[in-house]
Amino acid sequence: MYQQNILSGILLAGALFASSAALACESMGPATHMGQLMSVDAGKHTFTIRDAESSSPITFIATQEIITGLKGFAGSLMVNYEESDDGDLNAVGVTF
Numbered sequence: 001m002y003q004q005n006i007l008s009g010i011l012l013a014g015a016l017f018a019s020s021a022a023l024a025c026e027s028m029g030p031a032t033h034m035g036q037l038m039s040v041d042a043g044k045h046t047f048t049i050r051d052a053e054s055s056s057p058i059t060f061i062a063t064q065e066i067i068t069g070l071k072g073f074a075g076s077l078m079v080n081y082e083e084s085d086d087g088d089l090n091a092v093g094v095t096f
Contacts, residue, residue: 025052032078032081033049033058033078034051034077035052037049037074038057040071042071045062045063045064047066059089060089061090070094078094080095
């Protein structure tokens, strides 16, 4: 019984953490994340930030124009995005 209660507690904590990560940057507005730029992959047209609220990495697909603007940039940025049907996050705007 004791082990079952511990397992239930761990599962509940995991569910709460996952839901809080999904709601990260809600204070910034809908479909917006803010964080530190971690990497840019020009070949795949993606970039990754470390989300300011959840500290989780989030990867966005971006246009060539956005990727070019991120080259050589280091610091925090705000990303406005649209989520595709398959769950990809497509950056539609980046503010430095």
